[in-house]
Amino acid sequence: xxxxxxxxxxxxxxxxxxxxxxxxxxxxxxxxxxxxxxxxxxxxxxxxxxxxxxxxxxxxxxxxxxxxxxxxxxxxxxxxxxxxxxxxxxxxxxxxxxxxxxxxxxxxxxxxxxxxxxxxxxxxxxxxxxxxxxxxxxxxxxxxxxxxxxxxxxxxxxxxxxxxxxxxxxxxxxxxxxxxxxxxxxxxxxxxxxxxxxxxxxxxxxxxxxxxxxxxxxxxxxxxxxxxxxxxxxxxxxxxxxxxxxxxxxxxxxxxxxxxxxxxxxxxxxxxxxxxxxxxxxxxxxxxxxxxxxxxxxxxxxxxxxxxxxxxxxxxxxxxxxxxxxxxxxxxxxxxxxxxxxxxxxxxxxxxxxxxxxxxxxxxxxxxxxxxxxxxxxxxxxxxxxxxxxxxxxxxxxxxxxxxxxxxxxxxxxxxxxxxxxxxxxxxxxxxxxxxxxxxxxxxxxxxxxxxxxxxxxxxxxxxxxx
Amino acid sequence: xxxxxxxxxxxxxxxxxxxxxxxxxxxxxxxxxxxxxxxxxxxxxxxxxxxxxxxxxxxxxxxxxxxxxxxxxxxxxxxxxxxxxxxxxxxxxxxxxxxxxxxxxxxxxxxxxxxxxxxxxxxxxxxxxxxxxxxxxxxxxxxxxxxxxxxxxxxxxxxxxxxxxxxxxxxxxxxxxxxxxxxxxxxxxxxxxxxxxxxxxxxxxxxxxxxxxxxxxxxxxxxxxxxxxxxxxxxxxxxxxxxxxxxxxxxxxxxxxxxxxxxxxxxxxxxxxxxxxxxxxxxxxxxxxxxxxxxxxxxxxxxxxxxxxxxxxxxxxxxxxxxxxxxxxxxxxxxxxxxxxxxxxxxxxxxxxxxxxxxxxxxxxxxxxxxxxxxxxxxxxxxxxxxxxxxxxxxxxxxxxxxxxxxxxxxxxxxxxxxxxxxxxxxxxxxxxxxxxxxxxxxxxxxxxxxxxxxxxxxxxxxxxxx
Numbered sequence: 001x002x003x004x005x006x007x008x009x010x011x012x013x014x015x016x017x018x019x020x021x022x023x024x025x026x027x028x029x030x031x032x033x034x035x036x037x038x039x040x041x042x043x044x045x046x047x048x049x050x051x052x053x054x055x056x057x058x059x060x061x062x063x064x065x066x067x068x069x070x071x072x073x074x075x076x077x078x079x080x081x082x083x084x085x086x087x088x089x090x091x092x093x094x095x096x097x098x099x100x101x102x103x104x105x106x107x108x109x110x111x112x113x114x115x116x117x118x119x120x121x122x123x124x125x126x127x128x129x130x131x132x133x134x135x136x137x138x139x140x141x142x143x144x145x146x147x148x149x150x151x152x153x154x155x156x157x158x159x160x161x162x163x164x165x166x167x168x169x170x171x172x173x174x175x176x177x178x179x180x181x182x183x184x185x186x187x188x189x190x191x192x193x194x195x196x197x198x199x200x201x202x203x204x205x206x207x208x209x210x211x212x213x214x215x216x217x218x219x220x221x222x223x224x225x226x227x228x229x230x231x232x233x234x235x236x237x238x239x240x241x242x243x244x245x246x247x248x249x250x251x252x253x254x255x256x257x258x259x260x261x262x263x264x265x266x267x268x269x270x271x272x273x274x275x276x277x278x279x280x281x282x283x284x285x286x287x288x289x290x291x292x293x294x295x296x297x298x299x300x301x302x303x304x305x306x307x308x309x310x311x312x313x314x315x316x317x318x319x320x321x322x323x324x325x326x327x328x329x330x331x332x333x334x335x336x337x338x339x340x341x342x343x344x345x346x347x348x349x350x351x352x353x354x355x356x357x358x359x360x361x362x363x364x365x366x367x368x369x370x371x372x373x374x375x376x377x378x379x380x381x382x383x384x385x386x387x388x389x390x391x392x393x394x395x396x397x398x399x400x401x402x403x404x405x406x407x408x409x410x411x412x413x414x415x416x417x418x419x420x421x422x423x424x425x426x427x428x429x430x431x432x433x434x435x436x437x438x439x440x441x442x443x444x445x446x447x448x449x450x451x452x453x454x455x456x457x458x459x460x461x462x463x464x465x466x467x
Numbered sequence: 468x469x470x471x472x473x474x475x476x477x478x479x480x481x482x483x484x485x486x487x488x489x490x491x492x493x494x495x496x497x498x499x500x501x502x503x504x505x506x507x508x509x510x511x512x513x514x515x516x517x518x519x520x521x522x523x524x525x526x527x528x529x530x531x532x533x534x535x536x537x538x539x540x541x542x543x544x545x546x547x548x549x550x551x552x553x554x555x556x557x558x559x560x561x562x563x564x565x566x567x568x569x570x571x572x573x574x575x576x577x578x579x580x581x582x583x584x585x586x587x588x589x590x591x592x593x594x595x596x597x598x599x600x601x602x603x604x605x606x607x608x609x610x611x612x613x614x615x616x617x618x619x620x621x622x623x624x625x626x627x628x629x630x631x632x633x634x635x636x637x638x639x640x641x642x643x644x645x646x647x648x649x650x651x652x653x654x655x656x657x658x659x660x661x662x663x664x665x666x667x668x669x670x671x672x673x674x675x676x677x678x679x680x681x682x683x684x685x686x687x688x689x690x691x692x693x694x695x696x697x698x699x700x701x702x703x704x705x706x707x708x709x710x711x712x713x714x715x716x717x718x719x720x721x722x723x724x725x726x727x728x729x730x731x732x733x734x735x736x737x738x739x740x741x742x743x744x745x746x747x748x749x750x751x752x753x754x755x756x757x758x759x760x761x762x763x764x765x766x767x768x769x770x771x772x773x774x775x776x777x778x779x780x781x782x783x784x785x786x787x788x789x790x791x792x793x794x795x796x797x798x799x800x801x802x803x804x805x806x807x808x809x810x811x812x813x814x815x816x817x818x819x820x821x822x823x824x825x826x827x828x829x830x831x832x833x834x835x836x837x838x839x840x841x842x843x844x845x846x847x848x849x850x851x852x853x854x855x856x857x858x859x860x861x862x863x864x865x866x867x868x869x870x871x872x873x874x875x876x877x878x879x880x881x882x883x884x885x886x887x888x889x890x891x892x893x894x895x896x897x898x899x900x901x902x903x904x905x906x907x908x909x910x911x912x913x914x915x916x917x918x919x920x921x922x923x924x925x926x927x928x929x930x931x932x933x934x
Contacts (some may be wrong), residue, residue, distance in 0.1 A: 015557065020615060032787060032791075033790050033791035033792065033793060034790055034791075035790065036788065054487065074761065098793055098794075098795075099787070099789055100795055101787070101789070102690075105689075105690075106844075112666040123871050147772075152615075166793075167792050168791075168792050169789045188925060191572075194695075194934025197642065198573055208694060209796070210694070212792045212794065218475055219757065220755040220756055220757055221755050221756030222572075222755060222756075222904065222908065222909075222910065223906065223907040224755060224906075225877060225905050225906040225907070226676060226777075226779045226781060226807065226875050226906075227677070227807060227875070227877025227878055228661075228772065228875075228877055228901065228905070229779040230757070230762075230772065230774050230779050230807050230876060230878070231761075231762035231763070231766075231771040231776075231777040231807065231876065232748065232751065232760050232761060232768065232771045232772050233755060234750065234757055234759070234761040235760055235761065235779050235780060235783075236776075237713075237779075237780035237782070237783050237802075238714065238715065238761075238779060238780050241706075241708045241711040241714075241783070242712040242713075242714075242715065243705075243711040244705075244708040244712065245708040245710070245711065245712020245713065246709075246712065247705065247708075247709075248705065248709065259756065264909065268476050281699065284699065285699065285700065288687040288688050288691060288696070288700060288743060289487070289687055289688030289689075290686065290687055290832045291832055292468055292701070292830055292831050292832045293699050294698075294699060294700055294701040294702065294832070295697075295698035295699055296698070299698075301699065304698040304699045304900065305695065305696065305697065305698050305699050307700075308698055310693075310697040310698040311722060312693045312697050312702050312704075312705060312796055313702060313704035313705050313708060313785075313786065313790075314693060314704075314786050314787055314793060314794060314795050314797075315704070315785065315786030315787035315788045315793070315795070315797075316704050316708070316783055316784065316785055316786060316788075316800065317783065317784055318780075318782065318783055319780065319782030319783060320564060320566070320568070320781055320782035320803060321688075321782045321783075321803075322568065322636045323500050323501055324498065324499075324500035324501075324635075324840055325500065325633070325634055325635055325678070325679045325781075325801070325805070325840035325841055326500065326565060326566055326633075326782070326906065327565075327679065327781060327805060327877075327878075327906060328565075328781050328782070328907075329781070329907055330781075330782075331785065334788075335704075336786065336787060336788075336793070337790075338572060338693060338794060340693065340697050340698065343518045356674035361579050363759055363761060364758075364759050365712055365757045365758055365759045366762070371544040373791055374792055407696075407697070408616075408694070409694045409695050409697060409698065409791060410692060410695055410794075411694055411794075417793040422708055434695065437689065438692050438695070439690065439691070439692040439693075439793065439795050439913070440689050440690040440691060440795070441689065442688065444690075452592060456892070457717065467477070
């Protein structure tokens with residue numbers, strides 16, 4: 001039987017090739033939020049299909065209402081023609097990326113990957129360098145190494161790479177339901193989270209959910225002169241600020257009625273695990289130029305981002321934003337507002353509560369409209385499964401130290417969808433670092449993380465295959 | 468002596484020529500706020516210089532730190548070589564216009580004047596159609612008619628046409644002080660206000676002042692992922708909304724400490740005059756699609772826009788405003804905020820109070836910076852002067868009904884500057900209508916207003932010259 005060591009040896013000769021493939025993928029500007037990039041999204045999907053076919057998968061694009069899903073299978077028999085003894089895995093990644101704006105803050109073009117020297121050696125700077133093309137390219141490289149060393153993967157594997165993760169996966173659940181039989185597997189594997197630090201591997205066992213909404217406020221039928229109408233005509237920016245400005249109380253708590261319903265306190269055991277990590281919120285904030293935690297006053301650092309729900313205005317617009325002065329009362333204004341949720345909160349109720357909250361706080365003349373771009377609950381995965389055990393085994397072998405169990409502040413709605421629709425638990429084994437600037441200008445992924453991640457995926461397959 | 472009637476007869480043959488000149492001026496996109504239009508501003512100034520020279524003025528451009536001022540004199544002797552017996556007038560207008568954005572809401576290009584049929588006959592649609600090129604073109608046409616009919620103007624006249632009115636006239640006071648001797652006159656005349664309605668001429672005797680500021684809030688050193696940092700990192704849009712959302716209390720009053728210091732109640736006599744106008748705030752708001760007054764609850768309709776100070780957010784920005792969702796906590800956000808002031812309020816104190824107000828309401832990590840784009844007090848002019856009497860005489864002769872004395876909600880800082888620096892009272896005799904959409908897309912000026920206004924200026928000169 002092929003061992004992890006022989007595949008890792010093979011991988012050693014494939015480094016330049018794997019990095020070159022990763023960078024090729026980054027050159028495709030697959031920005032799912034922007035219709036101008038629809039064709040690029042499709043190109044990025046086709047690129048992944050081709051990669052999978054080269055290592056023995058049957059792969060195809062499945063259309064959705066927006067961007068296609070890459071769906072691929074490797075189900076070949078095991079060595080000697082006998083069925084694979086190990087579990088059937090469902091690997092998930094996403095080929096779409098966040099919009100790169102504001103472009104002027106990038107040190108190099110976002111879709112022209114640039115290799116620069118960082119604290120941990122070379123790093124690749126590009127939109128999607130880590131999230132999630134980089135992390136997906138790791139396991140594609142691991143598959144290629146197994147294919148080259150053993151002629152086949154050691155387990156049956158299904159691959160789903162979607163193109164709408166950054167816009168809230170609006171069509172993923174329909175896709176999963178429509179293909180549930182074809183997607184039958186024993187467990188899911190995702191690399192879209194972070195390590196604890198560059199030397200300490202981590203498995204993420206909880207993530208926050210996300211309700212992401214846009215609110216538009218229409219006031220007068222046209223823009224108005226603030227002198228002729230000021231004091232009489234409704235100003236939509238005044239009204240929107242007045243309402244959104246009440247989203248938090250002086251203690252930093254979110255004021256939506258019912259928002260904290262179902263939110264549990266962190267169990268003592270989980271809290272003890274976090275305390276052993278010696279997290280410094282001062283360092284965490286210092287790295288981004290801040291010093292005072294902005295969230296709930298009476299909570300701890302990791303608790304605020306891993307176990308407490310939040311409300312954030314992600315964008316706001318209206319009126320004149322150019323040079324100098326324009327004395328206008330705009331006809332309309334708008335904002336993007338999102339809520340990170342923890343297990344126990346009902347996303348639909350939070351969305352309803354936000355609508356009611358806004359409606360109750362704007363004047364009668366204000367016409368509000370809402371759009372929902374994401375609505376997923378917080379999630380937690382069991383920590384005592386064979387899957388997590390295999391992940392820990394692979395990571396400890398690779399890094400020479402135990403993996404830590406962490407939470408995550410971000411959202412991966414797919415994990416909850418896999419559980420609900422397919423009945424699958426997910427192993428979240430990610431290799432990003434906190435300073436990767438995902439969703440920001442100059443997103444990067446350290447090459448050392450990419451390599452350890454790729455090798456860890458080789459080891460994970462071996463561990464689950466009984467190697 | 469040349470009479471108003473003979474000049475008006477002459478004017479009758481010059482209609483096409485006058486309208487053509489007005490439209491030529493409108494084709495020059497003299498947007499003072501936008502540096503890309505600096506050369507256009509200068510072209511618009513040179514255009515006015517040329518017009519004035521053609522009717523006997525000595526005219527030149529006077530440089531400022533930004534856009535030049537047109538300064539012109541007509542000081543020729545009166546008929547028969549004797550000095551003019553009447554007063555020396557200072558006419559003021561401005562050749563700069565508001566930015567035309569948002570361009571997509573215009574029915575025709577803003578700098579390609581379009582003549583359409585409206586309720587009062589033809590109207591010219593263009594940026595600056597009325598404010599203030601249109602209203603300035605009226606008295607330029609009146610001068611031309613006098614020149615054609617009588618060979619000269621009936622009074623000594625100085626003209627100032629500035630190019631920075633829409634950006635708060637930052638260099639006007641310096642200009643007035645530097646040229647105070649050259650600007651010596653007996654009274655000022657400005658057409659930059661509105662009529663009561665299309666049949667009822669008006670003289671404006673009070674205007675609100677303006678403090679216009681930009682506030683920028685810097686939080687983290689870069690844009691952040693709202694999942695990884697939400698609940699810990701300061702969100703500048705949350706903070707800005709929270710602070711700006713407190714600018715008004717539930718009764719619609721502005722909450723800046725000291726804001727209402729010095730604000731007087733409207734005298735009974737003035738209030739009685741307003742009541743005779745039978746103003747309907749329901750109609751005023753209905754025309755723009757609104758129904759509920761947004762300002763101070765316990766004030767009347769005209770009082771709100773003519774005699775009460777306000778606070779308006781004129782623009783706000785930050786984060787993601789594109790299609791779909793982006794889960795970002797932006798590094799920074801900003802807003803343009805302005806205050807309309809009434810006599811008795813100190814603009815500098817209001818600006819200071821706003822700075823303190825914001826600083827007191829944002830978290831310690833928020834770095835605020837402020838810029839001031841306008842800082843002028845409210846003003847009122849005497850209503851019992853010979854100047855106002857001449858204006859009323861000219862308007863009543865033209866319209867066949869008495870002019871009404873109105874207030875204005877907008878700001879003309881120049882009126883206060885003329886009083887303070889040159890010791891001059893100003894006659895505000897304007898011909899705009901409330902539905903002219905100034906500062907908005909599809910700004911227009913009714914041709915019938917342009918003609919009555921031009922004829923009224925012919926009559927005003929005759930009245931002040933003793934004709």
